[in-house]
Amino acid sequence: MKKVLVTRAVPEMALGVLKNVVKSVANIEIDHNYIPDSREEFLKEVRDTHGLLVNPLNVIDSAIINAAEKLEVVSIIGVGFENIDVKAASKKKIPVAFTPILQKAVAELTFALILTLSRGITSADIYVRSGEWKEPIPIIELGTDLSGKTLGIVGLGRIGSEVAKRAKCFEMNIIYYDIERDYKKEEELGARYVSLDELLSSSDFVSLHAPLTPQTRHMIGKKELEKMKPTAYIINTSRGQILDQRALYQALVNKKIKGAGLDVFEEEPVSIDEPLLKLKNVVFTPHLGSATTENRMNMFLTAAQNLGQALGGQEPKYQINPKAV
Ligand code: DGY
Helix, strand or coil: CEEEEEEECCHHHHHHHHHHHCCCCCCEEECCCCCCCCCEEEEEEEHHHHEEEEEECCCCHHHHHHHHHCEEEEECCCCCCCCCCCCHHCCCCEEEEEECCCHHHHHHHHHHHHHHHHHHHHHHHHHHCCCCCCCCCCCCCCCCCCCCCCCECCCCHHHHHHHHHHHHHHHCCEEEEECCCCHHHHHHHHHHEEEHHHHCCCCCCCEEEECCCCCCCCEECCHHHHHCCCEEEECCCCCCEECCCHHHHHHHHCCCCCHHHHCCCCCCCCCCCCCCHHCCEEEEEECCCCCHHHHHHHHHHHHHHHHCCCCCHCCCCECCCCCCC
């Protein structure tokens, strides 16, 4: 009997799919929605575990991987994997798989934040609900066009590229910065490569789509925010730690930039005492990038397939460390 721990609440429907997908590998006991009480307990529990189906935010470090003597696969329900020690897994020839299929959902949320900011949807909603709308033509701050404006994409990977496709439909000028220049994508998407400095100083909207690595942690801080236009907005649907939250607060309060749209935070869930929550020119969502019914079902299904494939002795379709295994 093989044992699989699922450290995330999986909807009933997806659990059915999960069971079906892995049933080809006979005798699997699935501990679903397993939330360990302590790290010690988790370390003990993984000892006889064959498969882990986890969140990108669960910490699966080398101690966990080494304690899991029977581990055959780590399957992440998500695309970021900064909390998983892939090196430690590769050393033990354990495949680590992920679900790089959520880019459209994240790009849509990115645009939802851009539009909420550019058209002042949050305050407009309050204005209507509170009965403040007294004149036929409402007395309310005007929004700003997207058409003709410049969108600066930091990281033109899977998600950044989907954001660029949508920006094209809104007739925006697209510039991007990445550690690697991609000529093919530039042509396909009509995006122009620029330095990070140029991107910051010439964008009307800056959208962050870099993975979290030691190099990208706080890559946008005080110095970078000060390079932005006072009329510009910054949107973060990647990882909270890429944007220095304290520096962002200061930039907003000191009117160095106009506003921000945040789906991710340095600490999640964000504390109610976070000073940013008091600011009106910031729009928040609680890490909802991948959160559509269709996309989440696809993610669960893909992660379950990856898991089933590895437990059945095959290479998972979306493996992060194929060469090491
Ligand atoms: C991911 O998969 O990285 C998304 O941010 C969801 O956590």
